[in-house]
Amino acid sequence: MNLSRLLLLMLVFSPVSVLSFGGGQATIPEIQHQVVAVHGWLTDQQFADMFAISRAAPGPSTLIVALIGWQVSGFPGAVVATIAVFLPSSIIMYLASAWWQRNEKSAVRKAIERGLAPVAVGLIFAGAVIVLSSAHAGILALTTTAVVCVLQSATKISTYGTVGAVAAVYLVIFTLFHPLAA
């Protein structure tokens, strides 16, 4: 374990955290720039591999920094990079949410609430379209989206049931159509 490397991880990822407006996906290009071009910790190929792993892993996609920290300075590096990327933004979110809760009755909060709602709705649908188009969704993916949408609207099926069922169905389809690859 190398203290100066841990400190450097902290110094690289904390500003990324504070400036990560727009969430995890928006930070990936900046992280790549810092890690590959500025500090030379990873090659482009290594970064691409880690990006693929972070996409395959559950939870927030920003967790890619855990893999980078591991590469740079082992397990302590993974922990430090994760803290550096989540703690500063969480403090900001905490302060904003706490103000929010304290001012429940204020006219300003009512106006903010009413004003934020349509922007949020626009962003929600925009996000759905962006994910579908970046995944080059075909008939199967679009069918999955539609079925999940109908199931969730019409029934009380749980998140875990939905995720498990979709994974099972896709495994079956894959096994039927690619017997050798599976």
Add this chain to the structure above:
Amino acid sequence: MPDSNEVVETFAVVPPLAEPAQPPRVGLLLLLRTFVRLGLMTFGGSVQAWVHREVVDRLGWLDNKSFLSGLTVAQVLPGANPVNIALYVGLQLRGAIGAAVAVLGMIVPAFCMIMLLGFFYRSYGHLGAVHFVLLGLAAAGVGATLTMGVRVARRLPRDLLTPLIAVTVFVVVGVLHWPMVPVVVVAVPLSIALAYAHEKRKLRHEP
């Protein structure tokens, strides 16, 4: 011909909210378990939608309006959206300790998972089955996102400007691919100013 304020009032009828005024008291252990499961079973861009599914639709911990405010703040402020929304939900339900529990529940198990995956990547990363299943989960996530979108859109105030703002934001970000942050920086103050003007008008007419 009715005057304009009457029109606004007529169209501002929001569907009745059959929701508790006060969030229920949720045990910390249950809060932790919920966010650990959500953090481990949901992926990338759609985590918020699954959180909405569990926290609002199934468990009834927060109402739509409260969740939506938190979601927008979570999206606008820096930080990973799933972590920010977990923090917001935890804080609403159980204060600072709840916020910490929800955030750790979202991050720590997912952290362990990505470490494991990184470790085993070379032995299973080439498997087509893995990529195929992930594609399915991404599509399912979009389904959850659309469900959430429809649910919250139906609760928007029924005036002229609100849907116009929602559609405009959708088109410029989702169709024209303008960067989100500048769009939000312009749309949010504008939308809030309009809402503030509406609140003041309402006060003046309902003394």
